[in-house]
């Protein structure tokens with residue numbers, strides 16, 4: 001069973017690698033074909049400079065305007081694609097490999113101990129990757145394609161030949177956005193002039209029909225993918241997380257169990273308690289099945305990947321704000337479900353806040369002479 005699973009994974013990996021080479025080549029061929037038909041056959045030979053025997057009047061302004069818009073959309077689409085390829089190849093968002101001799105129970109949890117909350121197992125340990133010999137930061141998934149853990153991994157995209165992750169998701173959305181604008185434009189232009197040509201000249205060239213079919217196919221694909229991806233951004237759930245959306249999550253929250261603190265709460269949901277250092281202990285709680293720990297609000301969810309201002313959403317140079325996050329509250333902003341748990345148990349950032357304000361009060365009372 002394990003052998004056949006391994007074999008299947010290896011076959012899938014090989015297939016994806018082959019597709020990752022073939023699909024970009026097909027895309028390039030498709031762009032070349034669309035450019036030839038739309039610029040040369042439609043704009044130049046049909047609109048700007050029609051043959052005398054066709055009886056058509058030249059329509060230079062229309063031809064040039066359509067040609068310019070086509071070139072702008074093609075350029076934007078190509079730039080988005082190249083930017084996506086560049087980020088995929090230079091910074092796919094992988095987690096460093098640990099020492100091969102590292103073991104879960106002896107590895108240092110230091111990067112997690114500064115956090116108010118993190119996803120953990122039933123013993124309160126962060127999630128461990130046996131293949132990378134390292135801890136998985138929240139939302140990390142081990143990619144069999146790369147053989148590495150990838151932060152906020154979404155999926156392997158054969159069209160771009162790489163992983164869609166925390167670092168590449170924004171550029172993938174831009175690629176899809178300009179993809180559906182470009183293919184939608186090609187589809188409308190070619191369909192309108194094909195209808196006109198068949199009406200006026202009773203001619204239906206096969207080259208035009210092929211482009212209509214290709215443009216319709218890729219428009220439906222890119223538009224569908226764009227809507228799905230944007231929806232997933234709005235609910236802050238990756239494709240990997242979507243597959244386990246009914247799962248419960250164990251979350252380690254900074255704090256002490258209600259029995260030993262002043263907060264009165266129900267202890268039945270506490271999985272365990274972990275003492276990380278004399279001053280830092282965590283209680284482990286479970287979310288309800290279907291709760292998304294990172295669903296803050298649709299607007300903030302989108303902004304965390306696309307950018308804080310709408311203009312940043314279109315900027316191919318700016319990286320996602322979640323990559324600049326350096327907040328001790330957690331690897332990512334916590335959603336309502338987790339915030340409710342924090343308030344209910346006086347733990348996590350609620351506990352961190354009260355400890356921080358207590359420390360501030362203490363330091364002020366020391367500095368003021370009585």
Ligand SMILES: [Zn+2]
Pocket residue numbers: 129130131132133141142143147148149150
């Ligand atoms: Zn891994």
